[in-house]
Amino acid sequence: MGTGHGGVQTGNALRRAGWVGPITLVGAEKHLPYQRPPLSKSCADAEALDDLALFHPAAHYDSVGVDLELGAQVVGIDRDGSEVELHSGRRLAYDHLVLALGSRPRxxxxxxxxxxxxxxxxxxxxxxxxxxxxxxxxxxxxxxxxxxxxxxxxxxxxxxxxxxxxxxxxxxxxxxxxxxxxxxxxxxxxxxxxxxxxxxxxxxxxxxxxxxxxxxxxxxxxxxxxxxxxxxGAVPNCELARAAGLPVDDGILVDYDLVTADPAISAIGDCARFPYGNRRVRLSSVQNAFDGATHVARRLTSGAGGYAPVPWFWSDQAGVKVQMAGLPTALHGGLGSGPEEQLDVEGDVAGGSFSVHRYVDGRFVGGESVGMPRAHLAMRRRLAAERASAVPLAG
Amino acid sequence: MTTDLKAATTMNLTIDVAKCCGSGQCVMAAPDVFDQDDDGVAFLLDQTPPDTERANVDEAIASCPTGAITVVDG
Incomplete structure (x- = not known):
C-alpha cells in the first residue's frame, strides 16, 4: 500500500530478489507512481516536473510484473481475513502486506x-x-x-x-x-x-x-x-494501521526487521517508527523509504535480517546542494535534550565548499557538506563502519 | 534492457542528469564507472564498461534512488 518511493522500490526489489508471486501496488492517486523530491525543487515548470518526477512509464510495471491499482482508496485492513478493503468495495487478498503510507502536511x-x-x-x-x-x-x-x-x-x-x-x-x-x-x-x-x-x-x-x-x-x-x-512538517499516515489494531506512536511501530506487531504486515518509510540503536526513530527521506523497501524485499525472499540504515538526505536550495549524513541533531538527542555536539568544519564556508563533521563525546555521529560530494560519501562509509561494529539492541 | 550475466554484450550507459540527486550510490557501487562533479551530479568515467563491471553496474542501477541510470546492451 502506497505508491511513493517505498512502494515502488518494494516491487522492484522483490522482483530483483527473485520473488515470483503476484505483486500489487495500491495507491489513492490516479497518477502513475512519481517521486516527491522534485515537487518542491523543480515546480517552476509543471511540464518538466511531470517527466522529472515519473518513476517509470506504465510499460515498466507490465515488464517486471507489478499490478497497479491506482485511484484506489484503501478503507480498511482485515487482518483476520488477510484482505485489504478498497473504497469501491473490492477486496484484495494478501500473503504479506507492506504499509508504505507516507505522511501528510502537518x-x-x-x-x-x-x-x-x-x-x-x-x-x-x-x-x-x-x-x-x-x-x-x-x-x-x-x-x-x-x-x-x-x-x-x-x-x-x-x-x-x-x-x-x-x-x-x-x-x-x-x-x-x-x-x-x-x-x-x-x-x-x-x-x-x-x-x-x-x-x-x-x-x-x-x-x-x-x-x-x-x-x-x-x-x-x-x-x-x-x-x-x-x-x-508532516504527520505520518497511521490511521489504517491503528484501526486494524496495530500499535502506533507517531508512526507505525515496527521491529528491527520493519515488521509490525502482525508478522504478515511490514511498515516502511515515513509512516514507520523503527529501532535505531537504543531509540526509535521515524525518518522522512528517500533513503529511508528506499532502503526500508529493499530490506523488506530481501527479508521476504531470503530471510536476511536487521534493518541498519545509514541515514542520508539532500536538499537543493539557495543555489547549492546540501548533503547530510547520519541522524539529524534533533533526532540524535541534541537541542538541549542530550549531550552537546562538537563540530569540525573543513573547507571554505563562505565560498560554498565545505563539510561539517558532528561528534558526540568524541564519536562521529554524522554531518553535512556543500560542494563536497566525496566528503559526504566518506561520512556515510564511516557511519556504516560504525554501525556494522555496533551490537544492535533487542527491538 | 537485459540482465543476462552470461551475455558477452557491451553495456552502453546513460545518466539522466536532471533526475540525478547526487546520492553517490553509483559511485559507491561502481567507482571505476561512475564519478560525481562538485555538485554531486553523476557522470560516466566509462560509457561502455567491460563485462567484468556488470555486477557493479547492476548494483549501481538497482541502488540509484531516482532511477537516473539506464543501460542498453548492444
Missing amino acids: PVPVAGCGLAGVHTLRTLDDARWISARLRTAGSVVLVGGGFIGLELATVAARLGKRVTVVEAAPRLLHGAVTPVTGQFLTERHTAAGVRLRLGEAVDRITGVDGAVRSVLTASGDELSADLVVVCV
Whole structure:
C-alpha cells in the first residue's frame, strides 16, 4: 500500500530478489507512481516536473510484473481475513502486506488556511497547482523554514517573486542542520533576495473575498501575499494501521526487521517508527523509504535480517546542494535534550565548499557538506563502519 | 534492457542528469564507472564498461534512488 518511493522500490526489489508471486501496488492517486523530491525543487515548470518526477512509464510495471491499482482508496485492513478493503468495495487478498503510507502536511491551527491561494505541498497535484499560481503571483510567503519551504523559496526567488519565509525557530533548519550550515544558508538565501523572518510566529492569514491577501505575524507585521504555502512538517499516515489494531506512536511501530506487531504486515518509510540503536526513530527521506523497501524485499525472499540504515538526505536550495549524513541533531538527542555536539568544519564556508563533521563525546555521529560530494560519501562509509561494529539492541 | 550475466554484450550507459540527486550510490557501487562533479551530479568515467563491471553496474542501477541510470546492451 502506497505508491511513493517505498512502494515502488518494494516491487522492484522483490522482483530483483527473485520473488515470483503476484505483486500489487495500491495507491489513492490516479497518477502513475512519481517521486516527491522534485515537487518542491523543480515546480517552476509543471511540464518538466511531470517527466522529472515519473518513476517509470506504465510499460515498466507490465515488464517486471507489478499490478497497479491506482485511484484506489484503501478503507480498511482485515487482518483476520488477510484482505485489504478498497473504497469501491473490492477486496484484495494478501500473503504479506507492506504499509508504505507516507505522511501528510502537518495542519496548522492558524485562521485563514482555507483561503484561496493558501496551500500545502505533498502531491503532484499540489505541485502543479503551486506551479500555476507561481506564474501570476507577485508576492509569495512560505510559512515554515524547513527543507520544503526553503526549496520553494529558492524556486520562487529565481522566478523574480517577492519571497518571505516566516519561521518560528530562531534559525533556519533548526535541528536539521548544524548552525554552521544554517548560517551559511541564511546568508545565501538573503543574498538571493529571500526575506527571512526568523523567530517569528504566524498569527493569522487574512483575505479579501475568500482570496488570500496577507500573512499577519505575531509581532504585528503584515506581509502581503498572493500565494502562501504552509510547510511546517508532516504527520505520518497511521490511521489504517491503528484501526486494524496495530500499535502506533507517531508512526507505525515496527521491529528491527520493519515488521509490525502482525508478522504478515511490514511498515516502511515515513509512516514507520523503527529501532535505531537504543531509540526509535521515524525518518522522512528517500533513503529511508528506499532502503526500508529493499530490506523488506530481501527479508521476504531470503530471510536476511536487521534493518541498519545509514541515514542520508539532500536538499537543493539557495543555489547549492546540501548533503547530510547520519541522524539529524534533533533526532540524535541534541537541542538541549542530550549531550552537546562538537563540530569540525573543513573547507571554505563562505565560498560554498565545505563539510561539517558532528561528534558526540568524541564519536562521529554524522554531518553535512556543500560542494563536497566525496566528503559526504566518506561520512556515510564511516557511519556504516560504525554501525556494522555496533551490537544492535533487542527491538 | 537485459540482465543476462552470461551475455558477452557491451553495456552502453546513460545518466539522466536532471533526475540525478547526487546520492553517490553509483559511485559507491561502481567507482571505476561512475564519478560525481562538485555538485554531486553523476557522470560516466566509462560509457561502455567491460563485462567484468556488470555486477557493479547492476548494483549501481538497482541502488540509484531516482532511477537516473539506464543501460542498453548492444
